[in-house]
Amino acid sequence: MNTHNVMSWLQSAAAVLLTFGLVIFLHELGHFLMCRRLGIRVEKFAFGMGPELFGVTQGETRYSLCAFPVGGFVKPAGEEIETCTGKPDEYYGQAWYRRLAIVYAGPVMNYILAFFLFAGVIYLKGLPEYGDKPVIGNLMTGYPADRAGIRIGDEILAFNDQPITTWKQLSDGIHALPKQEVAIRYRRDGKEFQAQLTTKVDGATGFGVIGIMPESVYKPVGPLTAAWEGAAQCYNFTAVTAKTIASKIYHRQRPDLAGPVGIAQMVSRAAHSGWEDLVFLIGFISVAIGFFNLLPVPLLDGGHAFLYLWEGLSRRRLTQELMTRANSVGFILLALLIVFATYSDVLRLRDERASRRAQSVEAAP
Numbered sequence: 001m002n003t004h005n006v007m008s009w010l011q012s013a014a015a016v017l018l019t020f021g022l023v024i025f026l027h028e029l030g031h032f033l034m035c036r037r038l039g040i041r042v043e044k045f046a047f048g049m050g051p052e053l054f055g056v057t058q059g060e061t062r063y064s065l066c067a068f069p070v071g072g073f074v075k076p077a078g079e080e081i082e083t084c085t086g087k088p089d090e091y092y093g094q095a096w097y098r099r100l101a102i103v104y105a106g107p108v109m110n111y112i113l114a115f116f117l118f119a120g121v122i123y124l125k126g127l128p129e130y131g132d133k134p135v136i137g138n139l140m141t142g143y144p145a146d147r148a149g150i151r152i153g154d155e156i157l158a159f160n161d162q163p164i165t166t167w168k169q170l171s172d173g174i175h176a177l178p179k180q181e182v183a184i185r186y187r188r189d190g191k192e193f194q195a196q197l198t199t200k201v202d203g204a205t206g207f208g209v210i211g212i213m214p215e216s217v218y219k220p221v222g223p224l225t226a227a228w229e230g231a232a233q234c235y236n237f238t239a240v241t242a243k244t245i246a247s248k249i250y251h252r253q254r255p256d257l258a259g260p261v262g263i264a265q266m267v268s269r270a271a272h273s274g275w276e277d278l279v280f281l282i283g284f285i286s287v288a289i290g291f292f293n294l295l296p297v298p299l300l301d302g303g304h305a306f307l308y309l310w311e312g313l314s315r316r317r318l319t320q321e322l323m324t325r326a327n328s329v330g331f332i333l334l335a336l337l338i339v340f341a342t343y344s345d346v347l348r349l350r351d352e353r354a355s356r357r358a359q360s361v362e363a364a365p
Helices: 003-037 096-125 167-175 224-248 260-273 277-294 303-315 320-363
Strands: 042-058 061-076 126-131 136-140 155-159 181-188 191-198 213-214 216-219
Touching: 003 042, 003 061, 003 096, 003 260, 003 277, 096 126, 096 224, 096 277, 096 303, 126 224, 155 167, 224 277, 260 277, 260 320, 277 303, 303 320
Parallel strands: none
Antiparallel strands: 042 061, 126 216, 136 213, 155 181, 181 191
């Protein structure tokens, strides 16, 4: 492995650790700050996972730096019903609506992080607007273009044997052909390639899509416009995610999921594309983590919130048996989800390798 490859690998690894560490740590920081705000004793607040490397105790809280810098966790006193004594500084010693505020504080912190990242990039770099050149500016992992081996920076020359000179020509052609096989000819590093792929159907519009976006040009804006656009990005990402999930469920279609491998791959690509792409992607992942934790799935924040709302409406205290059963169901569901997403990542990587081999053969003299 040469020096360039080593530096590239280190850059990718640092970007992945920064992304996962920042997004998950700030999620846990939201829970921690709300606990402190409500007077709940926090026994431990850690950055990272695994064994403790360094720690300091202040008051009744142990602050720890752990071996694997990919997140963190908060341990409030009395977080188990069976061990809670009912004291006012314990988690389950709180009324249901106060516990509700604590579980929602994590996802809220994710949205706050995303807002500042989006607004910061827009203010410093400018408001991104899509250009009209038929050049790939970004790719969605796992979509047909990604699986076919098309890469960021590739210049599209023809669509279904028709010459392409603008991005609108390309997008109109793709949108008009949902679930159909299409041919794309493109140029990379002075060499031309041909890709055969089948378009997908966008759940929100019914258009054909292959997961590509044009290059961006940036328009300078002021702080108020940047703040407005940052909030709009948070809303738009959430709305699109909710509509896509609802469409998949309604049409009984398999969801397009990226697991840890796929997310790490997207972060690595963004890190090599430019700082603004990486920061924007971290914001998008933060929104995704926040939205995902709002879903009423046991073991997630939304699952806890659902149980606390039930407790408040029924006026019946939760039991340890109910919590254990709910968490067991949630653990199984999340484990299956991770296995499925990882399996999808592996299949996508296999398809990418096959595409690269085919392109190497095609480009060979």
